[in-house]
Amino acid sequence: MKQNHYYCQQGGHPPQSNLLTDRAIFTDAYAVIPRGVMQDIVTSYLPFWSNTRLWVLARPLSGFAETFSQYIMEVGPSGGSTKPEVDPRAEGVLFVLDGEFLLTISGNDHLMKPGGYAFIPPASEWSVKNVGPAPTRFHWIRKIYEEVEGISRPEAFVTNEMEVAPTPMPSTDGKWLTTRFVDPADMRHDMHVTIVTFEPGAVIPFAETHVMEHGLYVLEGKAVYRLNADWVEVEAGDYMWLRAFCPQACYAGGPGRFRYLLYKDVNRHMSLGRPGGSF
Template sequence: MTANYYAPHGGHPGQDQLLTDRAIFTEAYAVIPKGTLRDITTSFLPFWEGTRLWVISRPLSGFAETFSQYIMEVQPGGGSGRPETDPEAQGVLFVVEGAASLTVAGETHDLTPGGYAYLPPSSDWQLYNRGDAPLRFHWIRKAYEAVEGLDRPDVLILNENDIAPTVMPDTEGKWATTRFVDPSDLRHDMHVTVVTFEPGAVIPFLETHVMEHGLYVLEGKAVYRLNNDWVEVEAGDYMWLRAFCPQACYAGGPGKFRYLLYKDVNRHMSLRPAHATLSRGARLRQAAE
């Protein structure tokens, strides 16, 4: 059965709409509700045609530290032959609406809703919308943390609907995770998964861990515990959780509660200031500016 995925369409609220919404920005977490994803909050990128995007995470003091996340909207005929301008950036694409024609190393793939692509750093890839309807997809980017003795990961082209979810122990199947990458594959320094809660399911303790999170609600609604607060979220909302931010969840129904989840994994914690851990390439670029 094909899953449902919420995708923003923009637009602009009328003058009669209340200003009050659920947007929250704190040092420990942020909530960007779907009502903020309007035409006026879109951005554009070099070398992308017929495309706009919503930036919902970016590296920033007091905000996301390890990744950026975009919701891309590509009109029919739009796309890019030079989508990524940073050779050290790896990327994950996840399609929520429409169809993407993705070419990687000369091989073309059609990505439909639920389609996932992992693109290692310096991948030769292009993406276009060859269809008649707008294409909307998430693009998660992270500077790859190379480790001597470990190869870089391979390109992956998958679809959520073809993967059996992994059920969390002792949950009677009410809490499951769809994994696109083998957790034991240490070449990967980030995981992007789809988490599913059946109505009534819970995260039964306050998770408090080193992984930073980005959570985009694909379907349903729930109440989420973020640090000291309980916050209601629904399809189209986005949450950013800083490392060690306490978190829990209660999915009250009536349907499934599902989200796209980012986390950083499988690397030592840096013991030096951020500027000291820049790669040689990044230092050279910085010195040239």
């Protein structure tokens, strides 16, 4: 298996000599947040987290994407939290870009390294502690878990991308692969966070148009990505945010692999609201 590389933000602030022009865009169907946008001036902080800052990539917005939030967390040495999640309804996925930290779930310790992946069910007791000498950076994806009568909640688990064999997409000669951390048919899970890999020259050969909302963080490489009616050039560190039914496709022109971390909501009925159209 090839060695994996994950782009991670370092912060800072652009010099006054920089041009204002950038690739950032927000439409009613999609948003692109280029890596150059993620500077110190747009960081946030969270209650009950020490020596920690974050970049907010996505949050529920009425009329856009409504199911999830996504952060890039930066935790300095000795930083972390013993009360990381304040909403007992929220499930979470952590994916490590850089550095190491100790993740404790229900009293069980896990040393998280780059490529590390953790699923944390709602109402879990968990904590994060950076026990190393350098900052650690990781994605934190949160969603309100949708309970279904007769279906139990999924258990917590921790793994690493290097321990999960990617699945080739049909008829692609192994050039388009998906690393799945849970069984797609497991009805306990109402969201999937996967890694999608395209070898140079690989494509999504049709405009995917579907109900799932997406968050796509480019881990490695560059490509041109079709978003609604536009072809947009993206590179490692960029983030794409898609509402439901936004057409999408991809062409990975190389020279190296193109890889991204992908969120989507799955395996639940569509909410119909109340009679008269109010929700």
